[in-house]
Amino acid sequence: MLHTLLKYFEMIVAVLLIIAIIVQNRSSGLSATFGGSGAIHVKKRGAEKVLFNATIILAVLFVGSAI
DSSP: OHHHHHHHHHHHHHHHHHHHHHHTOOOOSHHHHTTOOOOOOOOOOHHHHHHHHHHHHHHHHHHHHHO
16 A cells, blocks of 8 residues: 555656756757857746745655655
């Protein structure tokens, strides 16, 4: 029973992690493909910071459940 719950927990965390990573994709235009993004590093604020921290937590949960 615990093995089955752990398997479902890991699948849910994996899907949430994939979604969190895809949402963070910033410069996916054609110019970014050739290195011409020209983006300036800015400090993360608000929802972007929450999403970044959630991605870290989800990654730690995923690795922890996989071990």
